[in-house]
Amino acid sequence: MAKGIRGAEGRYGWAFTAPAIIIIGVFLVLPILLALYVSFSNWHGLGSPIGNSSFIGTTNYEKVLVDPGLAQKDFGTSIRNNFYYVIIVVPLQTALSLFLAVQVNRRILRGRGFFRTAFYFPSVTSSVAITTIFIFLFTASGAVNALLGWLGINGPNWFADPSGVIHNLLAGVGVSKAPAPLTAPGPLGLQWWDWISGPSVAMCVLIVLAIFTTSGTFMLLFLAALQNIGSEIDEAAEMDGAGALRKFFSVTLPMLKPTLFTVLTLGLIGTWQVFDQIYLTGKGEPGKTLLTPAFLAYDTSFTNLNWGQGAAISFILFLIIVALTLLQRLILRDRDVGRRAERNAKRADARLHAEAAMAARTSTGTGAGS
Amino acid sequence: MTTVIEATGIPTEPGTGIHVPHRRKHLSARLRTTALLSYILLAVLALIYIYPFLISIAGSFKTDADATQHPLSLIPEIWSYAAYQRLFTTVPLLMWTANSTIVTVIVTLGRVFFDSLAGYALSRLRFAGRNIVFAGIIAVMAVPNVVLLIPRFLILKELGLYNSYAGMIIPLVVDAAGIFIMKQFFESIPVSVEEAARIDGAGVFRTFWTVVLPMARPALITLFILSFQGSWNEFAHFVVSRNDPNLNTLTTGVASLTSGQLGSGNQYPLQLGAAVLMSIPVAVIFFIFQRRIMNTSDGGDKG
Numbered sequence: 001m002a003k004g005i006r007g008a009e010g011r012y013g014w015a016f017t018a019p020a021i022i023i024i025g026v027f028l029v030l031p032i033l034l035a036l037y038v039s040f041s042n043w044h045g046l047g048s049p050i051g052n053s054s055f056i057g058t059t060n061y062e063k064v065l066v067d068p069g070l071a072q073k074d075f076g077t078s079i080r081n082n083f084y085y086v087i088i089v090v091p092l093q094t095a096l097s098l099f100l101a102v103q104v105n106r107r108i109l110r111g112r113g114f115f116r117t118a119f120y121f122p123s124v125t126s127s128v129a130i131t132t133i134f135i136f137l138f139t140a141s142g143a144v145n146a147l148l149g150w151l152g153i154n155g156p157n158w159f160a161d162p163s164g165v166i167h168n169l170l171a172g173v174g175v176s177k178a179p180a181p182l183t184a185p186g187p188l189g190l191q192w193w194d195w196i197s198g199p200s201v202a203m204c205v206l207i208v209l210a211i212f213t214t215s216g217t218f219m220l221l222f223l224a225a226l227q228n229i230g231s232e233i234d235e236a237a238e239m240d241g242a243g244a245l246r247k248f249f250s251v252t253l254p255m256l257k258p259t260l261f262t263v264l265t266l267g268l269i270g271t272w273q274v275f276d277q278i279y280l281t282g283k284g285e286p287g288k289t290l291l292t293p294a295f296l297a298y299d300t301s302f303t304n305l306n307w308g309q310g311a312a313i314s315f316i317l318f319l320i321i322v323a324l325t326l327l328q329r330l331i332l333r334d335r336d337v338g339r340r341a342e343r344n345a346k347r348a349d350a351r352l353h354a355e356a357a358m359a360a361r362t363s364t365g366t367g368a369g370s
Numbered sequence: 371m372t373t374v375i376e377a378t379g380i381p382t383e384p385g386t387g388i389h390v391p392h393r394r395k396h397l398s399a400r401l402r403t404t405a406l407l408s409y410i411l412l413a414v415l416a417l418i419y420i421y422p423f424l425i426s427i428a429g430s431f432k433t434d435a436d437a438t439q440h441p442l443s444l445i446p447e448i449w450s451y452a453a454y455q456r457l458f459t460t461v462p463l464l465m466w467t468a469n470s471t472i473v474t475v476i477v478t479l480g481r482v483f484f485d486s487l488a489g490y491a492l493s494r495l496r497f498a499g500r501n502i503v504f505a506g507i508i509a510v511m512a513v514p515n516v517v518l519l520i521p522r523f524l525i526l527k528e529l530g531l532y533n534s535y536a537g538m539i540i541p542l543v544v545d546a547a548g549i550f551i552m553k554q555f556f557e558s559i560p561v562s563v564e565e566a567a568r569i570d571g572a573g574v575f576r577t578f579w580t581v582v583l584p585m586a587r588p589a590l591i592t593l594f595i596l597s598f599q600g601s602w603n604e605f606a607h608f609v610v611s612r613n614d615p616n617l618n619t620l621t622t623g624v625a626s627l628t629s630g631q632l633g634s635g636n637q638y639p640l641q642l643g644a645a646v647l648m649s650i651p652v653a654v655i656f657f658i659f660q661r662r663i664m665n666t667s668d669g670g671d672k673g
Contacts, residue, residue: 009574013496014497016487020485020507029510117664128603132645133423143441275606279609302523
């Protein structure tokens with residue numbers, strides 16, 4: 001190619017990427033820097049942060065993380081709530097989506113298309129619509145309790161019940177108050193007894209909601225991977241006389257490892273970002289047991305006008321998510337999979353990862369498990 | 371519903387077969403039982419996934435009392451259109467729909483255009499700084515959306531774009547993940563076609579627009595579906611980019627109905643009707659492109 005074309009290529013290269021660079025720069029990079037400053041400032045929402053606030057060092061971070069007080073306790077509570085949400089949602093959504101994928105991947109299944117559609121459809125709808133529906137399903141006299149009534153179970157008043165599931169179980173065996181050792185103060189201003197509460201009954205509904213809306217998206221990821229594996233290996237395993245379960249655990253599952261990691265990573269990232277559902281179900285109520293760091297950051301800034309602290313919570317959440325992603329990468333590095341699977345997976349994975357990240361954001365608003 | 375056709379017609383999968391392969395005829399009784407059980411299980415699961423939507427549709431045609439008393443029934447005792455009447459009269463649902471439409475159309479077109487433009491440059495055009503730009507895109511993809519709520523509000527205030535369509539739309543109009551998807555796709559297209567066009571004297575933009583972009587249809591459709599869903603369903607950004615009720619989209623508008631009075635609210639038909647109506651466009655897009663979305667192996671190889 002002639003030099004002129006090369007030069008033109010350079011100009012066009014910048015011209016083609018310019019809109020993206022400008023918009024990402026102005027509406028993503030710049031705002032993050034501005035918010036980072038705000039998190040170290042005493043800005044209270046009047047005028048521009050630049051010129052109307054002063055640098056106060058790490059005070060905002062200290063209030064949230066170290067100094068005993070309401071800010072620290074709320075933050076601790078939000079971390080606890082979200083922690084239970086994450087450790088229940090991530091394994092369940094992964095297992096369920098894998099199970100569904102294996103089921104709808106069977107070549108001889110009749111009505112495969114119907115089943116795929118049924119399982120995927122909740123992922124398409126908006127978090128607002130689906131949360132509205134769930135609020136209706138889980139009212140005291142709602143559909144779920146009506147169903148439980150048929151089984152002779154008196155369902156709780158889901159969204160109004162702040163009691164922790166583990167606390168309730170302990171109460172069932174006669175431990176309804178904190179035993180002495182657990183009254184000791186734990187991290188972030190919460191007693192150990194409060195840390196072990198488990199998710200509240202209300203949170204359980206959001207857990208079900210997250211699994212319900214994300215399993216379809218992740219099912220499609222697993223389905224793509226299963227189709228990449230192809231049928232030859234299946235057949236080979238069958239020739240060797242492996243049973244269905246054995247074949248799944250010793251042949252299929254290892255080949256799905258890359259996808260499994262993708263799903264787990266996306267799940268971890270997403271579940272730490274629940275926002276929409278909290279906003280819709282009562283802003284952290286009942287008893288602050290639905291408070292999450294994402295919502296707390298918003299609420300601290302937009303409602304209490306404590307912008308510095310809100311921004312600080314945002315960045316702490318950011319660090320939590322980055323740390324978890326890096327941890328995941330570290331574990332991901334020493335994956336051992338078959339060569340064919342690895343090649344296929346690598347090709348499909350990067351793209352799927354991006355697509356899934358985009359799709360997941362869609363179905364879950366800013367979060368809910370993915 | 372879907373017409374997913376597999377080329378490989380191997381009817382083997384132990385323990386699940388309905389059409390039992392002939393070499394295992396003696397096992398058929400057991401296999402049939404297993405197959406039946408797994409069908410029942412799948413059917414129950416499918417019912418659990420679908421039923422909430424059916425109840426919602428039914429619920430939106432019930433009276434308030436009916437919806438509360440018979441939450442599970444699919445047929446209203448008295449068909450009531452009161453919820454829809456209110457939605458189209460006292461509730462400014464049409465205005466919300468108009469706002470959602472404006473935002474979605476511009477964001478979707480913008481994303482498809484700008485993302486493919488940038489994706490093409492990053493995959494094909496050699497220019498100084500390309501690697502740095504690409505590294506930047508990757509880094510941006512890692513930023514969790516929810517962390518951007520406060521920053522975005524701050525910058526929109528700073529630029530005077532708070533409470534404006536521009537503030538609601540421009541930050542969403544480029545998407546790093548979309549750029550990444552397009553770059554990956556362009557790399558899978560052979561260079562020879564473009565080179566021929568360029569030797570014929572077509573400029574860089576013309577080559578991109580008339581030669582490369584038409585070949586990128588599968589990826590463009592993927593991007594279109596994801597962008598449409600993403601912007602139609604977007605909620606958090608519209609919470610922080612405006613508070614003017616006239617700029618409510620369907621998501622923030624319906625949210626104001628929903629979060630108004632939890633528990634005490636006896637207006638479930640209204641809320642359910644709104645939820646049903648706002649889901650129609652994404653459902654339509656889903657059913658139009660269903661084959662593409664669901665037939666993942668095709669997408670995986672081509673896209």
